[in-house]
Amino acid sequence: MSTTSIPRRTAAAALGLATALVLAACSNPDDGGTTEVAATSGGKTKINISPDQNRVTTDKVDSIAAGVPEEIRERGTLELVQSSGSAAPLNFHATDNKTLIGVEPDIAHLVADVLGLKPKFHAVSWENIFVGLDSAKYDVGFSNITVTEERKEKYDFATYREDNLGFEAKKGSGQKVTGPKDVAGQTVAVQSGTNQEKLLIEWSKENEKAGREPVNIKYYQNDSDTYLALQSGRIDLYLGPNPTAAYHAATTGKTEVVGTYSGAGSTLQGLIAATTKKDSGLAEPLADALNHVIDNGTYAKVLERWGLSDEAVTKSEINPPGLPRTNK
Known part of the structure; x- marks a missing residue:
């Protein structure tokens, strides 16, 4: 049985963490x-x-x-x-x-x-x-x-x-996501019922409290619809698990990971x-x-x-x- 906590990277470290797969x-x-x-x-x-x-x-x-x-x-x-x-x-x-x-x-x-x-x-x-x-x-x-x-x-x-979560954008977007302010007013796709949805909703609320625009959250039935929306410009970003974002970017060459974040938020890995x-x-x-x-x-x-x-x-x-x- 193992119950002892292990050291964890904070979200700040996660933001700087290189993706396991890069764009090639x-x-x-x-x-x-x-x-x-x-x-x-x-x-x-x-x-x-x-x-x-x-x-x-x-x-x-x-x-x-x-x-x-x-x-x-x-x-x-x-x-x-x-x-x-x-x-x-x-x-x-x-x-x-x-x-x-x-x-x-x-x-x-x-x-x-x-x-x-x-x-x-x-x-x-x-x-x-x-x-x-x-x-x-x-x-x-x-x-x-x-x-x-x-x-x-x-x-x-x-x-x-x-x-770790990954923000995926159309390749060459010039975007960089390090926190809530970077997605203010952006249209972001996310899967319903996931921790990334919960995190995105919290970021949207934080933006509103700070006087910034909320996040325009969109939901799609499957990844193919999401990526079609990303390529056509109907959404600005897709927030999902970092491994899938990095893998998709690497194998298609059409997208890029523009930010990563711990799946448990700013203080916990x-x-x-x-x-x-x-x-x-x-x-x-x-x-x-x-x-x-x-x-x-x-x-x-x-x-x-x-x-x-x-x-x-x-x-x-x-x-x-x-x-x-x-x-x-």
Whole structure:
């Protein structure tokens, strides 16, 4: 069990954090389906987007597996839920348009390995992730879910990645976002029900209190509509997870990340976590499994293969401080 807090970067540091993927990429269909992106180190990361993933694996740990609730152990499967939306490199479909790939399913596979369970994935709309967890239809969500104080009332969390948000603009926009004043009067797209929406609403309120224009917040059903609106000038910015913003910018060359921000606001480093129904009994074995793969190096290999090493944590925490109810 791991509950000790770890040092976190503040939002000021997050603002200066280089994106895990920079704006240089190419597809190589002759290489079995890969995308090559430049990494912060100056080198390049070749990302396998084919259905033949050759995932990083690890062995079962009996002492950790024994902590899984008996009902799940007897069933033999770990019912995993993820968003059905395509969000590379978090979770998306391979070149066969069927196989679910990305850093989220890879980490979920590692956890299932340690627990000695067969991972069974379910893809649903964002809001139905939580509906399914509430009804115990699913055991755990691995879907870029941020720890928030509001969510902690109903769910338990075992953290596994830093949460940084990215403001994406049309390439060559000349924009730079470092705080609320930079989005005053701007038209910004965001996904409903996310922590980035909560943050954007708070920034809009802060702008109004300071006598600036509020943010004109827009919602779209899918990423393709959002990016079409961005290219046509109907929106100025799109606020989403930084990994997806950086990956999209790198692989299309049509957009750029013009600012990053901690998913928990100005005073706390946001954290992404495996999410379970409160008091389900899964949080502790999940954290123990995550700490095991952090310690044995397989976790680092997974982040590296998706170009996300900059978002690594050194320890999985159970229910750490999350995005406050009111935050700036």
